[in-house]
Amino acid sequence: MKYVLFITYYFPPAGGPGVQRVTKFIRYLQDFGWTPIILVPDNPEYQARDESLAKELPHDLIVRRSHIFEPYDLYRKFTGTKEGVSLDINVFQKGSKISLKQKIANFIRATFFIPDARIGWYKSAVKEAMKIVGEYPIEMIYSSSPPYTVSVIARKVSKKTGIPFVAGFRDPWSGFEVSAPKRWLVPREIDKYLERLVFQDAKKIDVAWKGITYDAIAKYPDLPEEKFIHIPNGFDSADYTEHDIYKRAERKRGEKFIMTYSGSLYGPRNPKNFFKAIELLLDRNEIDPNKIHLRFVGRMGDDLREMFEAPMIKPLVEKLDYVPHSQAVELITDSDALLLIVDDIPSVEHIVPGKVYEYLGAMRPILAIAQPNGAIGELLKETHGGEAVAQSDIEGQARVIKRFYESWLLGKSPSSEMDANMISQYERREATRKLADVFNSILTI
Numbered sequence: 378m379k380y381v382l383f384i385t386y387y388f389p390p391a392g393g394p395g396v397q398r399v400t401k402f403i404r405y406l407q408d409f410g411w412t413p414i415i416l417v418p419d420n421p422e423y424q425a426r427d428e429s430l431a432k433e434l435p436h437d438l439i440v441r442r443s444h445i446f447e448p449y450d451l452y453r454k455f456t457g458t459k460e461g462v463s464l465d466i467n468v469f470q471k472g473s474k475i476s477l478k479q480k481i482a483n484f485i486r487a488t489f490f491i492p493d494a495r496i497g498w499y500k501s502a503v504k505e506a507m508k509i510v511g512e513y514p515i516e517m518i519y520s521s522s523p524p525y526t527v528s529v530i531a532r533k534v535s536k537k538t539g540i541p542f543v544a545g546f547r548d549p550w551s552g553f554e555v556s557a558p559k560r561w562l563v564p565r566e567i568d569k570y571l572e573r574l575v576f577q578d579a580k581k582i583d584v585a586w587k588g589i590t591y592d593a594i595a596k597y598p599d600l601p602e603e604k605f606i607h608i609p610n611g612f613d614s615a616d617y618t619e620h621d622i623y624k625r626a627e628r629k630r631g632e633k634f635i636m637t638y639s640g641s642l643y644g645p646r647n648p649k650n651f652f653k654a655i656e657l658l659l660d661r662n663e664i665d666p667n668k669i670h671l672r673f674v675g676r677m678g679d680d681l682r683e684m685f686e687a688p689m690i691k692p693l694v695e696k697l698d699y700v701p702h703s704q705a706v707e708l709i710t711d712s713d714a715l716l717l718i719v720d721d722i723p724s725v726e727h728i729v730p731g732k733v734y735e736y737l738g739a740m741r742p743i744l745a746i747a748q749p750n751g752a753i754g755e756l757l758k759e760t761h762g763g764e765a766v767a768q769s770d771i772e773g774q775a776r777v778i779k780r781f782y783e784s785w786l787l788g789k790s791p792s793s794e795m796d797a798n799m800i801s802q803y804e805r806r807e808a809t810r811k812l813a814d815v816f817n818s819i820l821t822i
Contacts, residue, residue, distance in 0.1 A: 378412045381517040381816060382509055382540075384502065384531050386495055386524050388417040389434065391556040392427030392699060394640070394731050398547060399521045401613055401805035402812055404433050406728035411520065413438070414513055416506055417726075418445035418498050425676065439513075443505035446497030448490065485782035487560045492525040492550070492568050496541050499530055507535040517816045518542035519583075525550050528575045535578065541819050543812075544579040547731075549592040562800065569596070576600055580819045583608050583812065586752060588727020608811045611803035612738025616706050622801055625710065626740040626792035633670040634785045636778070638716040639705050643678030645720040651746060654774035656689050663775075664782050666693060674708055675699055709739045713791050714763075714781040717745040721768045726751030737762045737800045740792040744777045761796045 383403065387395040403413050419442035451565070490496055509515065518540050520531035528544045535542040550572045551565070560568060576593055577580060582605045584590050590605040619625045642648065655671070658664045666689075673685075674697045685694055698709070709715060715736045719728050726748040733753060736743050743763030747753040754765035766773040 378407070378514050379410060379516045379816070379820075381406070381411050381413050381519055382506060382513075382515045382534075383413045383519050383521070384414060384416045384506065384527050384534075385521040386418060386421060386422075386527055387521070388415065388440075389430035390426045390427035390428045391421070391423040392430070392702065393423075393546065395523070396427075396430060397543075397702070397731055398610055400430055400433055401611075402809050403438065403808045404435070404613075405436060405809035406813060408488070408806070409810055411517070413441045413519075414509055414515070416502060416509065417442055418495075418502075419443060420447070421445060422447045423697045429703050433722065441505055441509055443498070443501035444500065445495065448486070448494050448497065483559075484523045487590065488564050491564050492571050493523065495524040495526040496529075499526055499533075502530045503533050503537075504660070506770070507537065507702050510534070510538050510540065515540055516820060519812075519816075521547070522550070523548055525572070525575075528579075529571055532575050532578050534644065536658060541580040542578075543581045543583055543815060543819070544575050545583040545585075546589050547585045549589050550575075551596070553592070573597055576604075576643045579604070580822075581606050581815050583815065585731065586727065586729035587608050588729070588752060591727060594725070599653065606811070608808050608815075608817055609729070609734070609803060611734045611805045611808050613805040614738065616703065616735075617710060617738065618707065619710075622738070622740060622797050625738075626790060626795065626797060628713070628741075628791055630785060630788050631713075633668050633783050634664075634714070635670045635672060635712045636714045636716055636743045636781070637672040637674065637708055638710040638718065639709055639735075640718075640730070641678075642675045642681050643676075644680070645722055646718055647681050647684065647721075648673075648716075648718060649684055650688060650768055650771050651716065651718070651744075651774055652684060652690050653771045654778060655693070656687075657771060657775045658779060658782075659689055663779055668786075669693055669782065670695065672712070673697070674705055706735065706739070709736060709741065712739075712741050713785045715739070715741045716779075717741045717743055717747065717753070719745070719747045729753055729756065733757075734803050737795075737803065740795055742781055742791055742795065744774065744781070746774065749805060759796075760799045761794050762800065 385399045406413050518531050520527045522528045531542045551569045584605055584607055585609050596602055612634055614620045618627055671693045672695045676699050715731055719725050729752045737760055745753050745765040746768050747765045749765045757763045757765055764777050
């Protein structure tokens with residue numbers, strides 16, 4: 378067994394998509410000859426919590442913690458934000474109406490919290506990592522970003538020890554439209570300087586979707602493309618009640634056609650046009666309102682709640698707050714079709730959220746509100762997993778919903794057209810094998 382130091386902010390009991398990739402890597406790495414030792418903050422502020430994910434971790438896993446200064450309590454006091462409000466979906470979104478105090482606070486965040494608000498973990502994390510390296514024969518360092526502070530920590534420890542590091546990215550870094558604060562010139566250049574150092578010094582860069590590579594090379598053309606390794610997100614058959622993917626494909630028709638969305642909704646990621654497509658079908662009498670059930674599971678920005686109150690939509694909708702991952706998987710599987718909505722931003726064609734793989738693993742057809750010729754559209758074509766329709770194409774969304782609905786009326790299996798063999802290549806265990814292969818390749822150089 379070889380030892381790898383995993384540096385990550387998101388770790389059980391954190392919930393949400395950010396923790397899934399790391400948790401699954403940790404779960405399966407020992408099968409491929411690597412023992413992870415985990416470094417995480419000791420008092421992080423997680424917007425969502427899922428205690429059940431800890432059950433997936435190896436029983437003998439070594440977890441070390443160090444102090445982090447989280448600025449969100451100060452932010453709340455300064456802006457008057459109530460305790461328990463999800464800051465990530467209600468405060469930092471672009472284009473939202475915010476108070477003068479919030480504008481000042483956001484300016485401070487964009488100017489001084491570089492690369493992000495977790496920079497308060499940097500010193501203690503480096504110090505604790507050096508202790509770990511002194512106690513265990515660490516041969517590799519792996520960081521999981523965002524937050525991007527984690528990558529800066531990993532680079533520093535690598536520089537101090539000579540241990541190679543692999544920088545893992547679930548999203549692009551500087552200028553990423555979904556999460557990046559608007560910085561003025563000096564902090565923007567400092568942020569890009571840190572980004573370039575990480576890209577330059579990492580032995581390999583693991584990316585969850587190919588658009589992260591395109592973004593990095595566009596900003597830094599001298600980076601060798603072979604440094605970037607695409608390890609897509611996936612699904613874990615062990616998470617489903619029925620572990621056999623072919624048996625998961627079987628579903629008896631229920632009393633209502635159930636279509637489920639699972640995940641956060643906020644700002645540019647919203648169901649406005651999906652609801653218009655539903656209303657269109659209702660107006661045309663092409664779907665029976667008594668036979669359709671729309672289920673939304675997850676956290677929601679305050680600015681979206683009005684959409685769910687529309688007279689034609691409200692009777693059809695069930696809204697559930699964030700639930701543990703295991704329950705979310707059950708709800709996905711207990712559906713006839715699934716809805717995926719990605720952020721309506723210019724670079725959307727490259728984004729592939731981890732949720733789409735979990736949807737595919739459930740063997741339920743997907744309506745993805747995303748660019749048809751983008752990465753999600755190509756994935757759905759490859760797997761016959763559903764169809765991607767542009768956010769602005771309301772008629773197209775209505776057409777796909779009607780097709781799924783009519784298939785349900787005829788009693789057809791929801792997954793009748795899906796390619797289970799192609800989908801099965803996206804198992805999380807196989808993704809972990811690829812990561813272990815990356816580690817091994819670095820040691821043999």
